Amino acid sequence: MRRAGLLAVGLLGACVASRGAGVRPLRPLELATAPYQEAITASFTGNLTYEGGCLWFRDDRTRGRLLPVWPTGSTFNGTAVTFHQPGKEDQPIVVGEEFMMEGRPLPWSSLPVAAYAPFQHQCGAQPFFVSKVRPAD
Numbered sequence: 844m845r846r847a848g849l850l851a852v853g854l855l856g857a858c859v860a861s862r863g864a865g866v867r868p869l870r871p872l873e874l875a876t877a878p879y880q881e882a883i884t885a886s887f888t889g890n891l892t893y894e895g896g897c898l899w900f901r902d903d904r905t906r907g908r909l910l911p912v913w914p915t916g917s918t919f920n921g922t923a924v925t926f927h928q929p930g931k932e933d934q935p936i937v938v939g940e941e942f943m944m945e946g947r948p949l950p951w952s953s954l955p956v957a958a959y960a961p962f963q964h965q966c967g968a969q970p971f972f973v974s975k976v977r978p979a980d
Contacts, residue, residue: 866964869896872919875962879914879929880972884947887971888979891924891938897966898924900944908968911944912954926976934976946974 873896887909889902898919899908916927926934936942948971951963959970 866960869961869965871896872921873961874898874917874919874924875910875912875959875970876915876917877912877972879974880946881974882947882972883945883974885971886943886945888941888943890941891936893921893938895965897962897968898938899966899968900971903941909944909948909971910962910966910968911973912949912970913973926973928975936976941979943977943979944971944973945976946972948972 875898887900887902888904889900891911892899892901898911900911901908911924913924914927914929916929916933918925918927923935923937926936928934948969951959951970954963954970962970
């Protein structure tokens, strides 16, 4: 009986240790942000969806998903993103609302692992630095 108890404690300790070595889950309403970047190499029309703790952009043309990386100062309240572009008035973007997003895609390998690992682990979609947003035509 004593051996079984020690074995259970040992296995429990191993489980806790291996779980702690993983990537932390995203906090509720956590938003991927980075310093503002002006470079625009691509634009997409689509809408935002919030599923499984991830805020994705779904492209209307391909139905593919991107993970928007918003300028620092942008916020998410569960129903809308407030897009912060330095020197301009903040713009709300409601989840499900069609809009155009401009910026540039980047590979995960170019992003700091410590800051973006939770997004890559939980969301996995291609990161896209958002430089500009506007209503869809």
